[in-house]
Amino acid sequence: MTVLGTAVGLTAAFCTTVSYIPQVVKCWKTRKAGDLSLKMLLTLATGLALWVAYGFINGDWVIITANAVSLFLLGNLLLFKVGEILPWGGNFQRR
Amino acid sequence: MTVLGTAVGLTAAFCTTVSYIPQVVKCWKTRKAGDLSLKMLLTLATGLALWVAYGFINGDWVIITANAVSLFLLGNLLLFKVGEILPWGGNFQRR
Numbered sequence: 001m002t003v004l005g006t007a008v009g010l011t012a013a014f015c016t017t018v019s020y021i022p023q024v025v026k027c028w029k030t031r032k033a034g035d036l037s038l039k040m041l042l043t044l045a046t047g048l049a050l051w052v053a054y055g056f057i058n059g060d061w062v063i064i065t066a067n068a069v070s071l072f073l074l075g076n077l078l079l080f081k082v083g084e085i086l087p088w089g090g091n092f093q094r095r
Numbered sequence: 096m097t098v099l100g101t102a103v104g105l106t107a108a109f110c111t112t113v114s115y116i117p118q119v120v121k122c123w124k125t126r127k128a129g130d131l132s133l134k135m136l137l138t139l140a141t142g143l144a145l146w147v148a149y150g151f152i153n154g155d156w157v158i159i160t161a162n163a164v165s166l167f168l169l170g171n172l173l174l175f176k177v178g179e180i181l182p183w184g185g186n187f188q189r190r
Contacts, residue, residue, distance in 0.1 A: 005152040012149050015142025022134035035130035039117035047110025054107050057100040 013066045020073035033080040041078050048074060108161045115168035128175040136173050143169060 027033050048071040055063035122128050143166040150158035 008145055009149045012142050012145035015138050019135050019138035023132040026132040032130050035127050037118040037121040040114050043110050043114035047107050050107030054104045
């Protein structure tokens, strides 16, 4: 792979991984995740978990790391979303 | 790459790509994107555009296709978000 290719790939991986941080911060601040789609979060979490598995199968630590971090951040969003839906979620939201 | 690796990778790409569909549907239905982070959408869009560029550099049509579709779906979400923020966005939202 060219140096340009590697640089573009690493920047792309960095952007798609850190992109969830402002969303997590927003949810923690507003304590709201109503407009986020639970189906999106669940499908995305499944996809990211599979990417981590793909990284393990191919021994690619860049894919493992990027997607594991994304999965952790997405887990935060899922916590909020599930907290809004479950009947006892209100207590979690106010904590 | 093993058959297992290819299968896991393709399933992972499929999940992370289609995951935006339920979010786009939700936004079109509720006409609301208030809880979505604009910073997340912009960073994610930058990352996806770079993945498409990465695909072109490496001649990898799977990466190009998956990320171009994601970028298109994310563009829909950005339209909603920007429509909420801009002063003339109200008209767009009610259209």
